[in-house]
Amino acid sequence: xxxxxxxxxxxISGFTGGVIFGFINFVTTEPFLDSAIELENKALFESGEEKxxxxxxxxxxxxxxxxxxxxxxxxxxxxxxxxxxxxxxxxLSRKILPGKHEIQKTLLLSGMMWFTVFxxxxxxxxxNPPTVGDPETVVLxxxxxxSFIAISGLGAVGFYxxxxxxxxKKIAAFIGYAIFISIIxxxxxxxxxxxxxxxxxxxxxxxxxxxxxxxxxxxxxxILGALWQKFKPDVENSDIRN
Amino acid sequence: xxxxxxITVSKSKTPILALVILGIVFGMGLFVVxxxxxxxxxxxxxxxxxxxxxxxxxxxxxxxxAGFPCH
Numbered sequence: 001x002x003x004x005x006x007x008x009x010x011x012i013s014g015f016t017g018g019v020i021f022g023f024i025n026f027v028t029t030e031p032f033l034d035s036a037i038e039l040e041n042k043a044l045f046e047s048g049e050e051k052x053x054x055x056x057x058x059x060x061x062x063x064x065x066x067x068x069x070x071x072x073x074x075x076x077x078x079x080x081x082x083x084x085x086x087x088x089x090x091x092l093s094r095k096i097l098p099g100k101h102e103i104q105k106t107l108l109l110s111g112m113m114w115f116t117v118f119x120x121x122x123x124x125x126x127x128n129p130p131t132v133g134d135p136e137t138v139v140l141x142x143x144x145x146x147s148f149i150a151i152s153g154l155g156a157v158g159f160y161x162x163x164x165x166x167x168x169k170k171i172a173a174f175i176g177y178a179i180f181i182s183i184i185x186x187x188x189x190x191x192x193x194x195x196x197x198x199x200x201x202x203x204x205x206x207x208x209x210x211x212x213x214x215x216x217x218x219x220x221x222x223i224l225g226a227l228w229q230k231f232k233p234d235v236e237n238s239d240i241r242n
Numbered sequence: 243x244x245x246x247x248x249i250t251v252s253k254s255k256t257p258i259l260a261l262v263i264l265g266i267v268f269g270m271g272l273f274v275v276x277x278x279x280x281x282x283x284x285x286x287x288x289x290x291x292x293x294x295x296x297x298x299x300x301x302x303x304x305x306x307x308a309g310f311p312c313h
Contacts, residue, residue, distance in 0.1 A: 001255065001256055001257055001260075003257040003259065003260040006256075006257070006260050007260050007263060007264070010264060011267070022304065025303070025304070025307045028307075029303070029306065029307040030303065030307075033303055033306060033307075063299075066299055066300065067299055067300070067302040067303050068303055069300070070299070070300035070301050070302070070303065070304065071303050071304055071307075073300070074274075074275050074300065074301040074303075074304035074305070075304055077271045077274055077275050077301075078271060078272075078275040078276075078304060078308055080267055080271050081267060081268045081269075081270070081271025081272045081275065082268075082271075084264035084265070084267040084268040084271070085264075085268045087264050088261050088264050088265065088268070091256045091260075091261065092256060092261075118309075121309075122309055125309075125311075126309070127306065127307070127308070127309035127310075128306070128311075128312075129306055130306065130312070130313070133311060133312060133313050135313045138311050138312070138313055141311035142276075142277060142310070142311050145309075145310070145311055205306075208307075209306075209307055209308070209309055212307060213307075213308060213309065
């Protein structure tokens with residue numbers, strides 16, 4: 001395999017998907033983030049910690065401007081990170097993935113990874129807007145979230161190994177994973193924080209977050225599949241002259 | 243008389259170094275966007291980086307949007 005080409009197409013796919021993900025967030029999650037932070041501001045005014053006025057608003061707009069300005073860059077970085085994980089798994093599993101076209105293969109793998117390392121953990125530990133989340137529990141919540149992603153992802157790999165070894169009734173591997181992850185889902189502690197924000201805000205944000213992240217997985221898979229099909233980094237051509 | 247022919251060789255082996263590099267990009271990217279609380283900038287700025295948390299604020303909106311616990 002051509003290493004440099006392989007690296008380049010994986011990173012370009014991930015970065016491009018991430019940048020698109022970042023731009024999409026300006027119309028999907030960003031309005032909810034603004035609403036949630038405005039609720040935090042309201043609480044500050046009511047408690048007397050801050051006073052609303054031009055001075056506060058100037059500082060606030062500056063602060064929010066910095067946060068918003070990072071959306072696309074952070075999207076690109078996160079896209080490269082997720083794209084790298086996807087590239088590793090794709091390179092190792094490509095030959096056994098069904099499909100004639102590379103895009104068929106990347107879409108199938110992306111769907112499986114989206115479900116196991118994003119959607120299942122998301123259902124247990126859903127995204128939350130600002131105003132939800134006690135700073136005292138952020139380490140615990142981070143550990144729980146990452147652990148669930150790792151357990152679900154590694155569980156899927158483990159049950160794939162079982163799937164390969166089964167001579168018949170391969171569906172047992174899928175059922176086994178479903179039972180395994182259901183047990184983990186129940187056993188894992190819930191998010192310890194109480195949600196006091198309006199639920200229409202929280203649920204709207206969660207839906208937009210899930211949609212936007214799903215776009216990242218889709219776009220990354222489409223671009224990687226298209227680039228792999230075009231450049232074929234796993235094929236080496238050599239001229240032999242007699 | 244010389245003859246030229248092209249032979250296409252398909253190599254199945256995935257380069258380990260490339261996988262390691264991608265693994266590092268994955269880990270670093272995830273940390274920067276999802277978990278940094280001033281750690282990276284503290285290497286250059288010292289303890290004040292944990293107060294300023296510039297990187298955390300820069301990735302703040304994406305952190306929420308992508309589902310990471312933020313604060």
